[in-house]
Amino acid sequence: MKTLKRPSLVVEIAGMRLRNPVMPASGTFGYGQEFAPFLDLQRLGAIVTKGLSLKPKAGNPMPRIAETTSGMLNAIGLQNVGVDAFITEKSVTYRGLNTPVIANFFGNTLDEYGEVARRLADVPEVTAVELNISCPNVKQGGIVFGTDPRAAAEVVTLVRRQLDKPLIVKLTPNVTDITVIARAVEEAGADAISCINTITGMTVDIRTRRPKIANRTGGLSGPAIRPIAVRMVHQVVQAVQIPVIGIGGIMTAADALEFLIVGARAVQVGTANFIDPAAMLAIIDGIETFLIDEGLDDVNQVIGSLEF
Amino acid sequence: MKNYQTIILSNLEISPGYWRMRILAPGFAAVAKPGQFVMLRPELALPTLLRRPFGIFRTGCLPPECAGLPAREYLEILYKVVGQGTRILSELHAGDRVELLGPLGQGFAINDNTCEKLLVGGGIGLVPLFLLADELIRRGHHVRLLMGGRTRDDILAVTEFERLGVETYVSTDDGSLGEEGLVTRVLERKLAKYPCAEVYVCGPMPMLAAVEQICRTRQVPLQVSLEAHMACGVGACLGCVVKGAGHSEERPNYLCTCKEGPVFAAGQLDWGRATTVDDGCPEGGCR
Numbered sequence: 001m002k003t004l005k006r007p008s009l010v011v012e013i014a015g016m017r018l019r020n021p022v023m024p025a026s027g028t029f030g031y032g033q034e035f036a037p038f039l040d041l042q043r044l045g046a047i048v049t050k051g052l053s054l055k056p057k058a059g060n061p062m063p064r065i066a067e068t069t070s071g072m073l074n075a076i077g078l079q080n081v082g083v084d085a086f087i088t089e090k091s092v093t094y095r096g097l098n099t100p101v102i103a104n105f106f107g108n109t110l111d112e113y114g115e116v117a118r119r120l121a122d123v124p125e126v127t128a129v130e131l132n133i134s135c136p137n138v139k140q141g142g143i144v145f146g147t148d149p150r151a152a153a154e155v156v157t158l159v160r161r162q163l164d165k166p167l168i169v170k171l172t173p174n175v176t177d178i179t180v181i182a183r184a185v186e187e188a189g190a191d192a193i194s195c196i197n198t199i200t201g202m203t204v205d206i207r208t209r210r211p212k213i214a215n216r217t218g219g220l221s222g223p224a225i226r227p228i229a230v231r232m233v234h235q236v237v238q239a240v241q242i243p244v245i246g247i248g249g250i251m252t253a254a255d256a257l258e259f260l261i262v263g264a265r266a267v268q269v270g271t272a273n274f275i276d277p278a279a280m281l282a283i284i285d286g287i288e289t290f291l292i293d294e295g296l297d298d299v300n301q302v303i304g305s306l307e308f
Numbered sequence: 309m310k311n312y313q314t315i316i317l318s319n320l321e322i323s324p325g326y327w328r329m330r331i332l333a334p335g336f337a338a339v340a341k342p343g344q345f346v347m348l349r350p351e352l353a354l355p356t357l358l359r360r361p362f363g364i365f366r367t368g369c370l371p372p373e374c375a376g377l378p379a380r381e382y383l384e385i386l387y388k389v390v391g392q393g394t395r396i397l398s399e400l401h402a403g404d405r406v407e408l409l410g411p412l413g414q415g416f417a418i419n420d421n422t423c424e425k426l427l428v429g430g431g432i433g434l435v436p437l438f439l440l441a442d443e444l445i446r447r448g449h450h451v452r453l454l455m456g457g458r459t460r461d462d463i464l465a466v467t468e469f470e471r472l473g474v475e476t477y478v479s480t481d482d483g484s485l486g487e488e489g490l491v492t493r494v495l496e497r498k499l500a501k502y503p504c505a506e507v508y509v510c511g512p513m514p515m516l517a518a519v520e521q522i523c524r525t526r527q528v529p530l531q532v533s534l535e536a537h538m539a540c541g542v543g544a545c546l547g548c549v550v551k552g553a554g555h556s557e558e559r560p561n562y563l564c565t566c567k568e569g570p571v572f573a574a575g576q577l578d579w580g581r582a583t584t585v586d587d588g589c590p591e592g593g594c595r
Contacts, residue, residue, distance in 0.1 A: 028544060028545065030543060034542055038311060058560030059546060059549070059562060062550070064546070064547045065538075065548075066537070067356060067393075069355055072357065072539060074539075076546045079560075079562060223357070271539075273540070274359075274539040275357065275358055276407065277542060278311055
């Protein structure tokens with residue numbers, strides 16, 4: 001008689017063993033504890049923190065968010081407590097937690113990126129870092145690091161020198177060819193790539209004639225962007241050897257599976273956390289149910305199984 | 309706080325454009341505090357995506373229909389149809405499924421001193437004041453409600469407050485119900501008569517700012533219930549922040565309306581620029 005065995009959801013990324021391929025997207029999960037009342041943090045594949053900067057950041061003026069058809073625009077402005085407060089106040093909340101913690105961070109100059117990386121390098125509670133390169137370089141006319149392959153490679157090289165922890169680089173979709181950037185950061189020493197960040201968008205209040213968010217433009221997220229994200233993840237998977245984490249409008253297990261099938265080793269869930277704080281648990285359970293339905297015993301049999 | 313998948317018990321238009329929805333919510337009444345709110349959306353929410361925040365109007369319990377059944381606990385929201393989300397809500401019926409998260413946020417702080425309790429509501433802003441009035445009266449306080457609106461259609465549920473034993477004063481901009489004029493004028497008159505008072509207010513931003521100025525001048529303690537667009541309701545998205553006292557670009561002091569509020573002591577907020585919160589009432593009740 002065949003014994004009933006639960007399928008394995010374990011995946012490996014950059015030397016990290018994750019109990020399942022589901023983790024929050026940075027900026028949608030606070031620092032983690034905000035969601036402890038709704039889900040057991042130990043069930044997640046990993047925790048990804050809000051983006052950290054060298055100094056605390058106030059963020060953008062209000063209004064910062066607007067719902068659009070099947071999506072939302074946000075221009076929060078990377079409001080965060082700063083890397084030092086994170087280390088002294090937030091990182092202690094991860095002690096005893098058997099879930100990898102990925103610290104997301106950003107800078108507005110190369111020096112800032114390097115300095116934040118250096119401060120995170122020796123924090124024992126931080127398992128890995130995720131580098132957000134979707135920021136303007138204020139010292140070079142505001143060109144966004146992540147839209148220029150040389151600037152992207154430069155910042156990755158610098159950060160790579162500062163720490164030994166697994167380094168995930170998060171790519172912006174607001175480029176002509178994402179594979180060029182993906183190859184550049186791979187060559188510069190990234191251990192993994194996560195994509196996509198939000199797509200720049202805009203929405204207008206027709207009565208007041210004003211943009212609905214004070215920053216005028218914002219980042220579009222939610223199910224509206226998912227087909228674009230799946231396409232870009234597919235392209236990046238084809239272009240690089242390092243593992244890719246898929247992000248973009250995942251609401252359900254079926255959505256997550258699309259990313260896994262095109263070759264993402266794991267996925268990040270963002271906007272869905274706002275709508276249902278326990279959304280990731282349903283996605284994890286749904287992936288397991290899918291594997292059982294399909295008669296598979298390991299999620300790695302699904303990853304990269306795209307036929308075309 | 310709990311994540312409910314539950315059903316609507318009733319959904320009725322109580323005044324043109326204003327609706328009252330009763331939702332089944334076991335275990336809710338015991339934990340909900342005056343001034344807290346819920347995040348709500350229909351289970352099949354397309355084409356909208358996010359939950360919407362609504363102040364808790366009241367909670368209650370239906371008697372068991374048959375012997376042996378547990379009593380059915382519910383909560384009620386009052387909302388104004390102002391956009392797509394609230395329009396979709398208004399089209400739902402008893403038995404339709406909704407997803408509800410709550411109770412959320414910080415409610416009113418209740419002080420058992422002998423000062424007069426003045427509740428000021430503007431339009432849909434009366435929503436969080438009902439449970440507050442109920443609690444104050446249960447503690448033996450005399451409660452006065454100053455209720456303002458543009459027209460008589462904007463004056464809601466006053467008789468329900470009166471049934472609690474609240475002394476009510478109604479004013480409308482066009483004089484179609486109660487006194488003609490702004491509710492702030494009534495407030496000034498009451499404060500002249502009762503210098504030892506505490507004020508609790510919810511309503512559109514210009515009204516909140518006017519009430520704050522009146523209370524600051526007279527050094528009367530004030531609690532304000534704010535409204536904001538929210539995505540998550542639990543302090544993660546940072547989409548509903550308001551400038552706190554002493555806020556500056558160098559020393560930011562943004563407070564989450566959802567988590568540190570929606571009720572704030574007036575002194576917690578930066579009134580110089582606190583009005584950068586959405587003007588008016590975007591969707592649903594003031595929280």
